[in-house]
Amino acid sequence: MKQGKAKIELGKVRAAVASPVLPKRHHNNQTTVRSVQSNDDVDAILMHQLPATLDLRPHAALVTDHVLVELAIAIMQRKLTISHLRIAGCNAFSAVGMRSLVHAIGPHLKSLDYSASIVKRDVLKVLVTRLEDLRELDFSSCATLSSDVLRDFMPCCNHTLEKCNLAHCNLVNDEGGLTQCANLKSLNLAHSPLVGDRGLAALGVGCGALQFVSFEGLINITDTGMVKFVAGCMALRVLHLKRCVTDRSLAAIGAHCHRLRSINLCGCGRITTTGMTALVLGATQLQAIDVQGCNLLTEEVLCVVATNLPALQLLNVNGCQQITDNGIRTLADHLPYVTSATHFRGLEPLANATNLKFATHQKTIAHSAAIRLQAWYRGHLGRIQAASWRRIQLEVPAAKRLKQWYMMLRLVREVNRRAFDTSVARRSATTIQALVRGFLVRARLDRDANNMFRLHVGNVAATKIQTRYRGHFVRHGTTMVNQALHRMRVRVAEQRRVRCAVMVQRSYRARLNRCRLVEITHVNSLRRRQCHDAASKLQRLYRSRAARAQTAVLRRAMEEHKAWKRHQVRVAVRLQSNWRRHAARRTIDAARVAHAERVAKRHAGATAVQRVGRGWLGRKKALVRRTQWMAQTAAAKRLQRWWRRCLAPRANTVAYQSLVAQIKLQLLAEAADAEAKTEDRRKHDMDSASEADSEDDWYAYPGTNGQPWWFSPSRDQRQIVRPNCYAIAKSMVGLGVRVYWPFEATWFQGRIVKYCTSKRKHKIEYLDGDKEWSVLDDVEVGHLQLFNHECWLMYDNYVASERATKAALYVNVRLQRYDVATFAWKTGKIRWFDDTSGLFCVAYDDAISAVNGSVGGDEMVDLLGCEDDFQLQDRRSFEWMGPGAYFFGPAYAATRVQDYMDYTGPYEEPMPNVVVDGGGGYGDDGNMWNNEGGEAVAYGDWTENDYATNDWNDGNLDSTAEVHGAAAA
Numbered sequence: 001m002k003q004g005k006a007k008i009e010l011g012k013v014r015a016a017v018a019s020p021v022l023p024k025r026h027h028n029n030q031t032t033v034r035s036v037q038s039n040d041d042v043d044a045i046l047m048h049q050l051p052a053t054l055d056l057r058p059h060a061a062l063v064t065d066h067v068l069v070e071l072a073i074a075i076m077q078r079k080l081t082i083s084h085l086r087i088a089g090c091n092a093f094s095a096v097g098m099r100s101l102v103h104a105i106g107p108h109l110k111s112l113d114y115s116a117s118i119v120k121r122d123v124l125k126v127l128v129t130r131l132e133d134l135r136e137l138d139f140s141s142c143a144t145l146s147s148d149v150l151r152d153f154m155p156c157c158n159h160t161l162e163k164c165n166l167a168h169c170n171l172v173n174d175e176g177g178l179t180q181c182a183n184l185k186s187l188n189l190a191h192s193p194l195v196g197d198r199g200l201a202a203l204g205v206g207c208g209a210l211q212f213v214s215f216e217g218l219i220n221i222t223d224t225g226m227v228k229f230v231a232g233c234m235a236l237r238v239l240h241l242k243r244c245v246t247d248r249s250l251a252a253i254g255a256h257c258h259r260l261r262s263i264n265l266c267g268c269g270r271i272t273t274t275g276m277t278a279l280v281l282g283a284t285q286l287q288a289i290d291v292q293g294c295n296l297l298t299e300e301v302l303c304v305v306a307t308n309l310p311a312l313q314l315l316n317v318n319g320c321q322q323i324t325d326n327g328i329r330t331l332a333d334h335l336p337y338v339t340s341a342t343h344f345r346g347l348e349p350l351a352n353a354t355n356l357k358f359a360t361h362q363k364t365i366a367h368s369a370a371i372r373l374q375a376w377y378r379g380h381l382g383r384i385q386a387a388s389w390r391r392i393q394l395e396v397p398a399a400k401r402l403k404q405w406y407m408m409l410r411l412v413r414e415v416n417r418r419a420f421d422t423s424v425a426r427r428s429a430t431t432i433q434a435l436v437r438g439f440l441v442r443a444r445l446d447r448d449a450n451n452m453f454r455l456h457v458g459n460v461a462a463t464k465i466q467t468r469y470r471g472h473f474v475r476h477g478t479t480m481v482n483q484a485l486h487r488m489r490v491r492v493a494e495q496r497r498v499r500c501a502v503m504v505q506r507s508y509r510a511r512l513n514r515c516r517l518v519e520i521t522h523v524n525s526l527r528r529r530q531c532h533d534a535a536s537k538l539q540r541l542y543r544s545r546a547a548r549a550q551t552a553v554l555r556r557a558m559e560e561h562k563a564w565k566r567h568q569v570r571v572a573v574r575l576q577s578n579w580r581r582h583a584a585r586r587t588i589d590a591a592r593v594a595h596a597e598r599v600a601k602r603h604a605g606a607t608a609v610q611r612v613g614r615g616w617l618g619r620k621k622a623l624v625r626r627t628q629w630m631a632q633t634a635a636a637k638r639l640q641r642w643w644r645r646c647l648a649p650r651a652n653t654v655a656y657q658s659l660v661a662q663i664k665l666q667l668l669a670e671a672a673d674a675e676a677k678t679e680d681r682r683k684h685d686m687d688s689a690s691e692a693d694s695e696d697d698w699y700a701y702p703g704t705n706g707q708p709w710w711f712s713p714s715r716d717q718r719q720i721v722r723p724n725c726y727a728i729a730k731s732m733v734g735l736g737v738r739v740y741w742p743f744e745a746t747w748f749q750g751r752i753v754k755y756c757t758s759k760r761k762h763k764i765e766y767l768d769g770d771k772e773w774s775v776l777d778d779v780e781v782g783h784l785q786l787f788n789h790e791c792w793l794m795y796d797n798y799v800a801s802e803r804a805t806k807a808a809l810y811v812n813v814r815l816q817r818y819d820v821a822t823f824a825w826k827t828g829k830i831r832w833f834d835d836t837s838g839l840f841c842v843a844y845d846d847a848i849s850a851v852n853g854s855v856g857g858d859e860m861v862d863l864l865g866c867e868d869d870f871q872l873q874d875r876r877s878f879e880w881m882g883p884g885a886y887f888f889g890p891a892y893a894a895t896r897v898q899d900y901m902d903y904t905g906p907y908e909e910p911m912p913n914v915v916v917d918g919g920g921g922y923g924d925d926g927n928m929w930n931n932e933g934g935e936a937v938a939y940g941d942w943t944e945n946d947y948a949t950n951d952w953n954d955g956n957l958d959s960t961a962e963v964h965g966a967a968a969a
Contacts, residue, residue, distance in 0.1 A: 035855040042070045046078075053084040054105075057113075063090040065097030072104035088138070095122035107132035114166070115140040121149050128156040129745060136163040141186070146171040154178060166192055167214070174199035179206035186210075190240070198223025204232030211235055216242040216264070223248040230256045243267035247275030256281025261289040266316075272296045280304045288314040295320065299327040306334040314837065399498050432504035472824050500578065505886075720808060722887060728763070729802040729810035732776075734832025734841060736787030737764055737780070747785075753831065755812070789836040807833040807840075814873035815842055816862070817881065825871075832860065838864060864898040 045059050054861050056063050082105045107130060115138045134157040139145050150172060163186040165171055173194035179202040187210055189195055210233040226249035236257045241262055250271060260283040271294055291297060292339050297320050312335055317323050481580050738747045750766035761773040776784060776795060784795040811832060816825040828844035839860040863870055864881060874885040887897045
């Protein structure tokens with residue numbers, strides 16, 4: 001199911017990210033342009049990278065999924081080995097692009113810098129699949145990094161991680177998942193306020209190789225956590241505890257951290273001289289101490305430091321008011337590697353502290369060597385003086401001659417060497433120039449060929465991508481169509497902007513020409529305006545005179561029209577009143593006629609109904625009388641036949657009746673023996689506390705035979721409960737589950753939501769939305785984990801509690817609850833039982849949660865605590881009954897299931913585990929109970945009344961007798 005998601009081809013990823021759905025005539029051109037732009041970005045990124053390093057921080061704005069895919073292709077083509085990846089501040093990519101880049105880098109990645117970024121869980125999941133040798137990790141200043149995300153990421157590098165930076169991570173707490181990093185040497189948790197003592201204790205247990213640690217600004221840690229931490233991390237060399245600890249922590253550090261070189265206690269105002277003394281006496285190799293702002297320290301600390309820390313180079317006592325300048329100068333006189341300083345600055349190292357440190361050793365070695373040389377030289381002089389004068393005279397000339405010959409030989413060799421070096425340099429320069437020129441030409445040709453090949457491959461890939469994508473679009477919906485429409489809208493908007501720019505330019509040029517035209521015609525327009533004004537004045541005078549005459553005519557016509565309209569209104573009102581009176585009279589006459597017709601039809605219908613009813617009653621009485629007559633006739637005939645058979649019985653009949661009597665006597669004897677054994681067993685189960693007045697009795701209820709029955713812890717518990725099939729399998733419903741898929745090398749988490757007894761499979765719903773039916777017993781060992789409400793367990797180690805197995809009887813059973821708000825019963829089905837809270841998860845039929853009224857929600861109900869408010873339905877008889885009646889049977893309906901489940905008697909026997917076959921039939925013991933295939937079985941066979949049992953026995957006796965009689969005949 002999930003193996004298909006493990007590998008995604010690099011070409012498909014690139015197509016999904018980079019090739020939108022476009023019209024075919026534009027797709028190739030845009031794909032080519034985009035590929036060229038991406039290639040330019042990739043070349044710009046890879047051009048300035050250090051060896052074995054991919055630093056994307058300067059290009060954070062360009063780093064998208066498409067760029068990462070192009071980077072992956074370039075890395076694979078150039079066969080680059082990337083061991084350092086820095087993506088700090090890059091937030092524009094997703095898991096799709098990171099998957100391509102990680103597959104291209106491979107398992108060579110050793111350093112990851114993801115600081116100051118928005119950490120995404122899916123990106124980290126992709127990184128986990130390829131990280132095999134990660135040694136350095138930087139998540140500093142990641143505000144969205146939580147402990148859950150970090151805990152899922154850390155298992156991939158538990159055995160290789162050496163350096164981790166989690167500074168300023170406000171969501172990281174004690175559950176960060178660093179406790180299994182056995183090789184971790186450097187850890188920075190500065191200003192991560194949620195880390196506390198429990199986290200420090202876990203680090204001390206699992207990270208014993210730590211050497212460089214910073215706990216600056218951790219306000220929730222105390223001496224308890226520090227003591228446990230330093231007890232496990234004894235190899236510490238540099239420790240920053242700014243504003244964190246007291247004397248108890250310093251004593252623990254001095255007792256365990258003997259290799260400590262530097263410690264920062266700035267702002268720890270509660271440490272005193274006692275704690276510093278314990279620290280100095282234990283960590284004698286300290287070279288730097290910062291106690292700035294520790295007001296409780298006195299000058300006694302300086303005495304201890306001068307005595308026990310000869311290698312001290314840096315001591316900062318700024319703000320320590322009880323330490324004076326005299327004490328600091330006295331301390332500087334006794335320490336060889338520091339100079340005296342003021343009270344404000346503390347002690348600082350000498351400029352040549354390192355040289356001074358080794359000067360003493362060098363001086364001692366040189367002195368001993370000089371003594372040996374002097375002794376050897378004096379002995380040599382004595383031996384020379386003791387030699388003969390003749391030997392000295394012979395050796396001196398020979399030595400001079402040999403020296404001259406040797407100097408000449410060296411001079412010749414030097415001249416020859418210089419000449420050879422000159423010739424070699426010239427030949428090398430020529431060769432290098434030829435190689436460089438050839439390389440430049442080949443590089444240019446290769447680059448052109450690569451560009452042409454990439455362009456060709458891009459065109460071919462674009463065509464294939466279009467073909468596959470159109471098929472994918474037809475098969476999988478219109479998601480990419482929407483994206484294509486969006487890109488088309490963007491393209492149309494860009495074209496619209498271009499057209500607008502052209503229009504603006506055209507308008508500007510037109511306006512410029514118009515302005516020039518206005519300047520040319522300005523003089524002519526002034527002249528024409530003067531003429532026009534004169535003509536307008538004349539026209540205005542003439543038109544005003546004509547308008548006054550026309551207005552007088554129109555006013556007279558308007559008054560005549562108003563008088564005519566008033567006359568029309570009076571006439572219309574009179575006509576409307578006459579017509580409405582006539583219409584009302586017609587409506588009343590029609591209503592009277594319709595009422596008379598309805599009364600006549602009602603009388604006719606009543607007469608017909610009475611006629612049919614009287615006929616039906618007569619036929620019914622006749623049928624009853626005819627049936628009685630036929631029954632009487634048949635009974636009379638049967639009596640006659642029986643009487644005639646009694647008067648003259650046959651031999652076979654006599655033998656048959658004798659056999660039936662013997663069988664009845666045998667069955668009665670067996671029934672008597674069974675009742676005697678049942679009574680003996682009941683007496684055996686009862687003890688001395690069976691009296692009705694016993695003090696330790698809890699309840700007393702009447703049984704089926706009328707005798708009282710007591711439910712007491714001092715008595716053997718009666719097995720009168722409904723058989724519980726697949727109790728352990730049903731108790732797993734509702735638990736969290738994690739399944740390991742080897743192909744993807746990761747765990748998938750989900751929940752068990754249902755169990756099918758006919759197929760013996762559990763239904764698992766994963767967090768990513770997938771669902772599957774699985775046989776948990778067939779899953780490979782070690783690939784399945786269950787969450788038992790407390791911790792994760794392997795499937796083979798899961799043991800269901802007795803309470804959960806008993807409560808599994810109600811799983812997948814129909815339930816109804818009385819709702820006081822609607823005064824009605826709400827029906828639903830029980831999904832699972834929560835053993836930690838004792839509640840049942842119920843899914844109602846109306847799909848509305850009873851808690852918050854939201855659609856599609858489930859409700860956790862206290863079925864055992866409020867038994868009177870619930871009823872359960874038997875799957876075979878469809879009868880509704882209370883939880884006690886469903887569990888114990890109708891005879892013990894008043895028994896409380898809560899008391900039975902909370903009580904564990906000394907002689908309690910396990911519930912019968914009935915196994916149902918795959919077809920939904922009977923199990924190994926012949927019984928069939930509630931399951932998915934056969935649903936439910938009515939359990940009234942073992943709780944029926946006495947008269948029902950007797951009828952069943954009589955029927956069996958008759959049938960048995962008939963069988964034997966037929967065999968005898």
